[in-house]
Amino acid sequence: MQVVTATDKSGDQERLFGPSGFLELGGNVLVVDFGKVFLEDTVVGFLYEDGLLKNGNSPDTEDSQWRLIDDLEGCIFRGTDSRGVELVIPNSEYGGPTGKLRYNGCTYNVLNGRIATEDHQLVGEFEDTGKVVVRDHHTKVARRELDESATLNLYFDGVRSDGSAWRYEWARPLVRKDKSYGENEIIRYFQEFDKLSMTQKKYVVDSLNIWATSGILQVVRKSEGNAALGNVKHGAAGVTRVRSGMVDLDVEEFDRDIDLFKRFGSLAVVSTRVQPYVEVRINLVVSHEFGHQLQFCLSQALQNRVDELYIARLKRSVKMCPVPNTYEGGSEICRPEYVPNRMFVSGYAKASKFEYWAESVAAFSVPESRKLLKELDPAIHKILMEVVQHPETAFTPVLTEPILDLQASLRLGGELKEDLLTC
Numbered sequence: 001m002q003v004v005t006a007t008d009k010s011g012d013q014e015r016l017f018g019p020s021g022f023l024e025l026g027g028n029v030l031v032v033d034f035g036k037v038f039l040e041d042t043v044v045g046f047l048y049e050d051g052l053l054k055n056g057n058s059p060d061t062e063d064s065q066w067r068l069i070d071d072l073e074g075c076i077f078r079g080t081d082s083r084g085v086e087l088v089i090p091n092s093e094y095g096g097p098t099g100k101l102r103y104n105g106c107t108y109n110v111l112n113g114r115i116a117t118e119d120h121q122l123v124g125e126f127e128d129t130g131k132v133v134v135r136d137h138h139t140k141v142a143r144r145e146l147d148e149s150a151t152l153n154l155y156f157d158g159v160r161s162d163g164s165a166w167r168y169e170w171a172r173p174l175v176r177k178d179k180s181y182g183e184n185e186i187i188r189y190f191q192e193f194d195k196l197s198m199t200q201k202k203y204v205v206d207s208l209n210i211w212a213t214s215g216i217l218q219v220v221r222k223s224e225g226n227a228a229l230g231n232v233k234h235g236a237a238g239v240t241r242v243r244s245g246m247v248d249l250d251v252e253e254f255d256r257d258i259d260l261f262k263r264f265g266s267l268a269v270v271s272t273r274v275q276p277y278v279e280v281r282i283n284l285v286v287s288h289e290f291g292h293q294l295q296f297c298l299s300q301a302l303q304n305r306v307d308e309l310y311i312a313r314l315k316r317s318v319k320m321c322p323v324p325n326t327y328e329g330g331s332e333i334c335r336p337e338y339v340p341n342r343m344f345v346s347g348y349a350k351a352s353k354f355e356y357w358a359e360s361v362a363a364f365s366v367p368e369s370r371k372l373l374k375e376l377d378p379a380i381h382k383i384l385m386e387v388v389q390h391p392e393t394a395f396t397p398v399l400t401e402p403i404l405d406l407q408a409s410l411r412l413g414g415e416l417k418e419d420l421l422t423c
């Protein structure tokens, strides 16, 4: 067995990715500090989070010296892992499978049911039944048991806890194996996706990418429904559409937004009937409609915060950016030179608190307008960051655990990356 001494990325010399706590061994209780096992003041061994234990005062790799904690009678560690999450090893009396696990394409070692990275960081547990349990370092939860909806495609090759050879494969329902989790979710969300043109497909994927990859699209789809193209006009300016359930996109609106998106990007300044006033529009109708669905999944507290932001912006807009008497719409329109100082990211965001939210979600959905939203309306940008990165502060209680489970799974599968919103 190849044993690698891992150091953390902060540059600390030889700081192991090891746990901290207490090790019961041969009637003694030894202190463990970041993997170093102490007897009084002397380092007498090393312990990794995946249960590999070595006697001696050096972590050097002499393979024969490393043993599994499970194989030492009466030996048990209790404490936390290197990232501060509660840890007990061995984690069960009967152990678990040992072998290689491929999870959404990411490869891990499994040692007696403990899923670990190449550098011995413990990331979860794998059971003889095929069930995956994730260690969630994001919300510091030691065990998130994944149900079928949160488990990603996996393949295991090794032995069960009883030593019998075991190959096991599990695939998510309806998945296309040549596509990522995110793409598969977008295909499930957008009805008859296959009938779209290449341009339309790319637009839909770009519009929904961050929501799909973060698991939010899956949870919202299950709660609210999916989206379909139809011939249902509902772009009537100034009309508040409070609704839930499925999204019906008007095919003309859809194609017009795609055309504008291709020509101008996510935001466009368009002329109005009242010269020389212009209106800023966001060319992201799919993200906008998804935003309405998303709102129904958010906690009342978060919605109240959004309402307050809207009311404050509306007051300032009425004062600082008054519309001419001849204008009858509900959008914010302004003279061209005032565009950089406008109160709302788009004119239509002024129409109601619901449209303010949906337009903010739309702007947040692609990098170009997300950057602009951050500059123009940092408070709503911050709320949207929370929705994606800290759903525990944003969603209704009934959806919080499912999305946290799913996000932990997506991190394990390399799907939800730390830089999702930085680019």
Ligand SMILES: [Zn+2]
Pocket (backbone or CB within 6 Å): 241, 288, 292, 354, 355, 358
């Ligand atoms: Zn709307």
